[in-house]
Amino acid sequence: MKNNNPYLNLDRQMVGDIYTSNEVLDNLTVLCDDFGSRFAGTPEEYKAATFISETFSRYGLKNVRLEEYPYAGWTRGDATLTITEPIERTLHCISLPYCPSGDITAELLSVGYGSPDEYSELGDTAQSKLVMASSASPQDLGRWVHRKEKYERAVLSGASAFIFVSEHPGVGPETGSLQNNRPAPIPGISVCKEDGDFLTRCLTRYDKVVMRLQTTDINEPRTSWNVVADLPGGDNPEEMIVLGCHYDGHDISQGAHDPASGMVSVIETARVLSTYAADILKRTVRFIAFGTEEIGLTGAFRYVDAHSDELDNIRLMLNMDAAGGPSRKGIVLHYWESLEPFFKTAQEQIHADMPVGQKVHSYSDHFPFFLEGVPSCHMGDPTSAPSGRGFGHTAYDTLEKVELDNLRRASSIGARIALRCANTDNLPAKRRAKADVQQIVDSDPGLEGYRISLKLNV
Numbered sequence: 001m002k003n004n005n006p007y008l009n010l011d012r013q014m015v016g017d018i019y020t021s022n023e024v025l026d027n028l029t030v031l032c033d034d035f036g037s038r039f040a041g042t043p044e045e046y047k048a049a050t051f052i053s054e055t056f057s058r059y060g061l062k063n064v065r066l067e068e069y070p071y072a073g074w075t076r077g078d079a080t081l082t083i084t085e086p087i088e089r090t091l092h093c094i095s096l097p098y099c100p101s102g103d104i105t106a107e108l109l110s111v112g113y114g115s116p117d118e119y120s121e122l123g124d125t126a127q128s129k130l131v132m133a134s135s136a137s138p139q140d141l142g143r144w145v146h147r148k149e150k151y152e153r154a155v156l157s158g159a160s161a162f163i164f165v166s167e168h169p170g171v172g173p174e175t176g177s178l179q180n181n182r183p184a185p186i187p188g189i190s191v192c193k194e195d196g197d198f199l200t201r202c203l204t205r206y207d208k209v210v211m212r213l214q215t216t217d218i219n220e221p222r223t224s225w226n227v228v229a230d231l232p233g234g235d236n237p238e239e240m241i242v243l244g245c246h247y248d249g250h251d252i253s254q255g256a257h258d259p260a261s262g263m264v265s266v267i268e269t270a271r272v273l274s275t276y277a278a279d280i281l282k283r284t285v286r287f288i289a290f291g292t293e294e295i296g297l298t299g300a301f302r303y304v305d306a307h308s309d310e311l312d313n314i315r316l317m318l319n320m321d322a323a324g325g326p327s328r329k330g331i332v333l334h335y336w337e338s339l340e341p342f343f344k345t346a347q348e349q350i351h352a353d354m355p356v357g358q359k360v361h362s363y364s365d366h367f368p369f370f371l372e373g374v375p376s377c378h379m380g381d382p383t384s385a386p387s388g389r390g391f392g393h394t395a396y397d398t399l400e401k402v403e404l405d406n407l408r409r410a411s412s413i414g415a416r417i418a419l420r421c422a423n424t425d426n427l428p429a430k431r432r433a434k435a436d437v438q439q440i441v442d443s444d445p446g447l448e449g450y451r452i453s454l455k456l457n458v
Helices: 008-019 023-034 043-058 116-122 147-156 193-205 256-276 298-306 308-313 337-350 366-371 404-423 434-443 445-457
Strands: 062-075 079-085 089-091 102-110 130-134 161-165 188-191 210-215 218-231 236-246 283-290 314-319 330-333 356-358 376-380
Touching: 008 256, 008 404, 023 043, 023 256, 023 404, 043 062, 043 218, 043 256, 043 283, 062 298, 079 188, 089 193, 102 161, 102 193, 116 147, 130 147, 130 193, 147 161, 147 445, 161 193, 188 193, 218 256, 218 298, 236 256, 236 298, 236 308, 236 404, 256 283, 256 404, 283 298, 283 404, 298 308, 298 366, 308 314, 314 366, 314 404, 330 337, 337 356, 337 404, 366 376, 366 434, 376 404, 434 445
Parallel strands: 102 130, 130 161, 161 188, 236 283, 236 314, 314 376, 330 356
Antiparallel strands: 062 218, 079 089, 079 210, 102 210, 218 283, 330 376
């Protein structure tokens, strides 16, 4: 049978190298064990950025640099949550990033999953209450309801504070930012599933539950960095394929799966492309390690602002956030129907479990590119149903949870996709007009959380 894969030899070289090397896991070990959470504003974040830039240089990439930018920093303080009526009990809790300091006593109110319908049913009863919502999403809604959307609906309903309850037993409180690159308007904290269930029982047993929440967090300006490196193209060096992932994690965890498994897969993609394909690339492949994603996609927004004159030259942005985890290594296009045949042909050539589909969300580093009309996608499973994070964003997202085979699958697909995107004569997608972007933003169910955030910004 005739083989229609023009990149067969390069595919074999790159995949063979990836699957006989331990380099991707070695890099993950350094990021997690040497630099911990790499939380924004910490010395470990800068050490991680320096390590990534040095690794890019060691792998032969060009124009390697750290691009510095200011952002709204946040430092965790102690948080205390106490039932004062009708019983007395203190529960373990943690502040969520951008939580302000505060001392609030208020009646507890559950909003269930924190879905749009559940908030609508509350009417004005949430006014001045301490509103509690589960991290889970209702199965019949057909989409994931992000923590930030639940929090912002609480703010818009007049709540005095917000409690985020993990849906997963045995993993403790789940962290995550309340706002993007700015202090939150009301305190928000997280508790474990077990304590959330206890509070739900209290609401069932007693007519009224009153709680006191004390937070001592600090919001102050800080500095972060994007790490940028290139494999220059020969024929059309001004045209770019961008592969990116953030390297910052949350301060309570190593963030081994989210994001570091994706970050090291990007690095591994850079290594094998530099080794086997640098001399034949037609377009430039740019690799970006984004800072401060976990607290507002700030690094990606700063990159887009700083490189606005280059956005017309980006033929595709592939976001590999957490791509080295257990999910299928598919290509989720952000409503670029013209690109689907190209990726399905690539799928046939590389003989991998790489489903191709169309959807978009606003909670990772592809989104600033999407808003600017840049052709974009992320690595993931377009067929998956909405689900929780498991141990993600908890203290248990640690190195031993990540499997080498998953890192290798993400890296091998990333490298082969980048090669094809860089070398095809015709990548059939051009930058969208702002009106076309706005039409998707206004209508897509997956962007409802983003639309709620815009209401809060008014």
